Amino acid sequence: xxxxxxxxxxxxxxxxxxxxxxxxxxxxxxxxxxxxxxxxxxxxxxxxxxxxxxxxxxxxxxxxxxxxxxxxxxxxxxxxxxxxxxxxxxxxxxxxxxxxxxxxxxxxxxxxxxxx
Numbered sequence: 001x002x003x004x005x006x007x008x009x010x011x012x013x014x015x016x017x018x019x020x021x022x023x024x025x026x027x028x029x030x031x032x033x034x035x036x037x038x039x040x041x042x043x044x045x046x047x048x049x050x051x052x053x054x055x056x057x058x059x060x061x062x063x064x065x066x067x068x069x070x071x072x073x074x075x076x077x078x079x080x081x082x083x084x085x086x087x088x089x090x091x092x093x094x095x096x097x098x099x100x101x102x103x104x105x106x107x108x109x110x111x112x113x114x115x116x
Contacts, residue, residue: 004081012074019066024059035059 001009025036025045036056039045044056092101096113107114 001078002081002083005078008074008077008081012070012077015070016067019063019070024062024066025056026059027056035062 021041022038023041024038027034027036036045041058092103093099094101094108094111094113094115097108097111099108099110101108101115105115
């Protein structure tokens with residue numbers, strides 16, 4: 001893993017941790033579920049009618065959707081920043097001018113040097 005991939009990994013992990021610390025909340029009543037926005041994990045938002053609502057809880061569906069989106073974007077970025085493992089260009093460089101050449105060529109097309 002190169003340095004840029006590690007940066008993306010740490011940034012993605014930091015965003016996921018921040019999302020877990022500051023999650024979306026919802027209130028449930030007997031008949032409805034009301035989304036109440038975001039608040040710190042250990043400080044649920046206050047209900048405007050506490051006698052009606054029976055439960056404050058983290059909206060796990062929205063939280064997991066957000067974590068999934070951040071994870072997918074992070075994985076795509078990590079994969080796109082991966083260095084090429086293909087050595088064909090490095091192995092087939094003209095020693096005189098450092099231009100790549102095709103496998104099986106006898107002479108460099110750029111400088112005319114005879115290739116080994």
